[in-house]
Amino acid sequence: MRRSHRVRQVINYVNLSTPLGLLIARIGGARTHRGERGLVYAHGYRIPFPVAGAFTVGNVILTKHREGYLTGCLLDHESRHATQYAFCVGLPMLVLYVLASAVSYAVCGHPASWNLFERMAGLGDGGYPLVHPWWRRRRRRSHST
Known part of the structure; x- marks a missing residue:
């Protein structure tokens, strides 16, 4: 494991975000195992919130999908x-993210x-579209005949 991943792992245990992620995984019925980069993968998460293919709390990545996702x-x-x-922020990130x-x-x-958090994490890598702000959208012209 790279040193930066180990440092992140330790910080996320100390700031309690990883223990919270493990608790959420347990409550959601997910199976956990060690993954790459010092992360913990939690597959089979059963709670229908949040609506996402995967989400992260601390060093725990939770997903409803099977291993390999x-x-x-x-x-x-x-x-x-x-x-x-x-x-960035540890546990307050949950509130700031919302x-x-x-x-x-x-x-x-x-x-x-x-x-901001999704954009910094790579919007496209997370499978999210870039939707233009409402004030930058072009209005469609109606064609009357």
């Missing part, structure tokens, strides 16, 4: 979220497109 760009994206917990989602929804009608 957390790979490639999606794993990169979720790993960046783990780093955000460590170096606020950022609300702002994004108000700006463009999509909870991720203008969410």
